[in-house]
Amino acid sequence: MASRIPFNRVTAAGNELEYVAEAVRSDHISGDGPFTRRCHALLEQLLGAPRVLLTTSCTHALEMCALLLDIRPGDEVILPSFTFPSTGAAFLLRGARPVFCDIRPDTLNLDERRLPELLGERTRAIVAVHYAGVACEMQVLGEVAARHGLHLIEDNAHGLFGSWRGRPLGTLGCLATLSFHESKNLTCGEGGALVVNDPSHTERAEILREKGTDRSRFFRGEVDRYTWVDLGSSYLPSDILAAFLYGQLEARERIQAARRRAFETYRELLEGPAAALGLQLPTVPEDCRPAYHLFHVLFPDEACREQARSYMTAHGIKAVTHYEPLHLSGIGQRLGCRQGMCPVTESVARRILRLPLYPALTAAEQEDVVRTLVAAFHGQGRGTR
Numbered sequence: 584m585a586s587r588i589p590f591n592r593v594t595a596a597g598n599e600l601e602y603v604a605e606a607v608r609s610d611h612i613s614g615d616g617p618f619t620r621r622c623h624a625l626l627e628q629l630l631g632a633p634r635v636l637l638t639t640s641c642t643h644a645l646e647m648c649a650l651l652l653d654i655r656p657g658d659e660v661i662l663p664s665f666t667f668p669s670t671g672a673a674f675l676l677r678g679a680r681p682v683f684c685d686i687r688p689d690t691l692n693l694d695e696r697r698l699p700e701l702l703g704e705r706t707r708a709i710v711a712v713h714y715a716g717v718a719c720e721m722q723v724l725g726e727v728a729a730r731h732g733l734h735l736i737e738d739n740a741h742g743l744f745g746s747w748r749g750r751p752l753g754t755l756g757c758l759a760t761l762s763f764h765e766s767k768n769l770t771c772g773e774g775g776a777l778v779v780n781d782p783s784h785t786e787r788a789e790i791l792r793e794k795g796t797d798r799s800r801f802f803r804g805e806v807d808r809y810t811w812v813d814l815g816s817s818y819l820p821s822d823i824l825a826a827f828l829y830g831q832l833e834a835r836e837r838i839q840a841a842r843r844r845a846f847e848t849y850r851e852l853l854e855g856p857a858a859a860l861g862l863q864l865p866t867v868p869e870d871c872r873p874a875y876h877l878f879h880v881l882f883p884d885e886a887c888r889e890q891a892r893s894y895m896t897a898h899g900i901k902a903v904t905h906y907e908p909l910h911l912s913g914i915g916q917r918l919g920c921r922q923g924m925c926p927v928t929e930s931v932a933r934r935i936l937r938l939p940l941y942p943a944l945t946a947a948e949q950e951d952v953v954r955t956l957v958a959a960f961h962g963q964g965r966g967t968r
Contacts (some may be wrong), residue, residue, distance in 0.1 A: 588900030588948050592941045596838050599830030605791065605825035614819025615802070618826040625832050626761075626776065629744075630751045634779040636792055637825060638818045641740045641762035641775035645673035645710055646779070648758045650791050650814055651784050653733050654679045655709060661701050662710040662738075663693040664925040665932065670738050679707070683910040685925035688713065689866040691708050691879075695723040696928070702727075710735040713754065715875025716768075717867055718747035721755050723961050727809040734758070739778075743768060744839055745874035750909055757781040763828055769835060769840060771828035774820050791815040828842070841942035842875040848937060849878045850945055852953040860960050878938050879905070880956070885933040887960070892936055892958035900952055913932055 595805035604617055620635050654660065658680025661722040663668050664683035671681035672863045682701050687694045691714045698709070709728055711719040717832065728735040728875050735755070739764035740753035752757040757779070763774035777792070789799040795815030800806045848865060857864050863881035867873050882888040888904075895902045908928045922929070938952055 586901035588939050588952060589941075590901040590903050590937070591766050591940050592916040592943055593719035593770055594941075594943055594944075595752075595830065597830045597834035597943065602826035602830045604825055606823045611823075611896040612822050614817075614821065616800075616822030616825065617729075617822070618829050622776075622825050622832060625829070626778075629832075630638060630754050630778065632778050632780055632864075633782045634777070634785045634788065635882070636777045636788060636818075637820050637828075638775045638777055639671075639820050640763070640773055641738075641760050642669040642673065642759035643816075644775045644777040645669055645736075646676060646816075647788060647791055647818060648736050648760065649674050649677045649679070649759065651788055652708060657705060659703060659705040660708045660710060661693075661698065661706060661713050663714075664908045664915075664928045665714070665906050665908065666738065667714045667740070667906065668909060668914075669913070670712060673913070674708075675914070680705075680708070681798075681909070683908075683915065683925060686931065688721075688927050690717050690868065691931060692717065692952050693724075695720045697725070698723075698727050702731060705760050706733060708736055708872065710736045710738050710888075712740075713716060713742035713745065713874075714739040714867060715879065715965050716742040716745040716752070717865070718742070718745060718752055718755075718871045721747050725755070729759065733768075735871055736760075737778075740764075740775075741876040742874045743891075744835065745876075746872045748870045750889075753778045754780055758784065758909060763831075766777050768838060768855065769828065771824040771831070773936050774828060790897045792799040792818040798882045800876075838942050839875065841864065841944075842940065845942075845944050845949065846873070846875045846878050848921050848949050849953070852949060853880070856953070856957050859911065860957070875940075878940050880936050880938065881931065882934045882936065888936050888943065889935050891956055891959040895952075895955050898955050900939065900955055902938050902956075904932075905935050905937055906932060908932050 654677040656681040659682050660674040661682045665686045665840045737756040737759035739759045741755040745752040759778040761776040790813045794807050795813045798809040861883045
């Protein structure tokens with residue numbers, strides 16, 4: 584049965600449907616058509632990035648990072664255990680070993696204080712995952728990467744339009760990835776992008792994305808025919824998807840303003856109950872502007888979380904957990920990982936609950952969400968005093 588208040592709801596915010604119809608009527612609906620080029624240009628302008636290339640998913644953009652940086656068998660890549668499997672799988676596909684780092688208890692981002700014990704002779708890269716669109720501690724990560732000659736990659740699936748010290752997330756590493764999955768702030772259903780901040784990678788990124796051919800150069804008239812020149816795959820999304828995404832990008836300010844209002848409304852509604860019930864609300868450091876991707880609550884323990892989730896589900900409200908620790912997954916165990924390696928990650932995964940958040944969510948619905956969450960505690964005899 585459908586939830587009265589779903590976790591996420593995708594709606595057209597501008598000219599998405601008109602642009603899709605325009606793309607269908609055109610002579611070019613495969614990759615790198617007119618709407619793809621418009622998306623590239625607008626994202627490059629908004630981020631101030633040398634090159635942005637749409638991909639079929641954030642996962643594929645991460646795979647392109649591994650290819651571009653020539654990650655090889657035996658290399659090690661440090662990444663948080665609290666992230667989506669794609670963050671590690673992209674490098675595992677190249678034969679590298681993911682090295683799982685614990686997270687900070689405040690922002691739930693990679694804990695930079697743990698890096699010294701994880702660095703080794705085989706370390707090639709660090710992946711900064713900006714959880715919930717709140718920046719990692721990029722000063723320290725950048726210094727560690729520079730000192731040890733490592734590549735710094737941003738998995739910015741959550742963070743488009745967030746910033747750190749005034750700089751857009753996605754422009755702080757040599758490469759970054761974006762997601763336009765239906766659960767993200769801006770969407771085309773399934774999609775992503777590679778942000779190339781080091782221009783030395785631009786030409787090869789175009790080749791890898793075009794099945795390992797120099798087809799992009801051919802279309803620009805730089806060569807009279809194109810051929811197979813490198814590794815690669817078909818990472819181009821249809822121009823129909825790019826058309827929908829371009830409509831979302833045009834409506835970005837309206838979408839982001841609505842998400843910010845919803846985020847701040849939750850904080851205002853929950854500040855009092857959180858203190859009384861022992862709930863932890865999202866932490867946003869002073870030098871960060873979040874992307875307002877999600878609003879999470881950390882419960883005192885797993886039993887409280889599950890009681891609240893079940894109660895909210897029974898009352899038609901869809902609130903969801905999040906990542907299972909990668910180091911405890913089947914792959915993690917095959918890599919020799921064990922319980923207790925990342926204790927903060929393990930604790931957070933058991934206690935986190937994400938609340939509904941989307942542009943069409945009304946203040947009245949948010950009051951309903953919070954009222955129901957608090958009622959779940961009353962049902963356990965944990966009422967406020």
